[in-house]
Amino acid sequence: MAQGPAEDEGEEHRTDGLDLARRAARSLAAAGGEPARRRPGRRPTGAPKAGRRGRPDDRDPQLLDGSLSRLVSDRGWELDLRVHGIFGRWPTLVGEEIAAHSTPETFDDGRLVLRTDSTAWATQLRLLTPQLIARLADELGAGTVASIEVLGPHGPSWRKGPRSVRDGRGPRDTYG
Template identity: 40%
Template sequence: MDGENDEVPETLATYLRLRGLEPSPRSKRRRRKRGGQDDENIPFAPGRDPKGVGDVLDKLTHDAGWDEPLARADLVRQWGEVAGTDTAQHTRPVALADGMLTIQCDSTAWAKQLQLMRAHILTQILQLFPDAGVSSLRFIGPDVPSWKWGPRAVPGRGPRDTYG
């Protein structure tokens, strides 16, 4: 090393040493001390390539815990792709609670037909939107009030027994 410095002027050797192109005797000691640190600041290290906007947004949504709500919104927005365009004209997802997706149909005939296709539709949902958290499907007919439906329904005649 001294032989190389004899050929190079001292000012140029100092410049090269300060720029990190030629290690100084002290830098070897520093490197030994820093050996356990993270390599994220080292240029040309693995994982230092620039990332696309999509990759950055995917990481952001995953870190923020938005995967499930975004997948649910995509499921509702792209219902036509999941159920098919003809079926989507007669149905719409109305609720998603505790893994059960409730789908309202134009008629009871459509509800019954989709009950027969339940496995196929659920498979489509799980393939396209695995993060949505859908585990079962429920098909209901047109919006008609029901006394027997809801989380707090009790067995019996319901409110009709108070009439008399």
């Protein structure tokens, strides 16, 4: 009969089985194998319970994009950001030529007020209002801009200067 490693080293057989466990571990290590896997559902003593594993929460570092999105939605700033998108991205929304001759002035309750640099451009933009509303709905969301009011250029003020009238409204044959 072949002798085991414990018998070669002079170890005696122990009744608690510790010698058998040591022999099995040595032979496994010599063969380069892996130790046996634990049965599923069993956890070693001292291991954290399933409900206490480290999961991310609000105290952990967060990505800036997710944090800003959550802040915007919590504060209800979605519409405000879309509106400011109109002012900041006006040339890309309507095109360089229209943006060169018009600027958005105000936005309130779905009504966008545009100011043009000439009466000809004011007339042109009034004709293009349905297309502008559709384009802004595509870019900013449906219903963000419900109507557009187009204003012509500001006329000169007759309240000061050489052509001012002290107690009158000024000349009425120009700009009005």
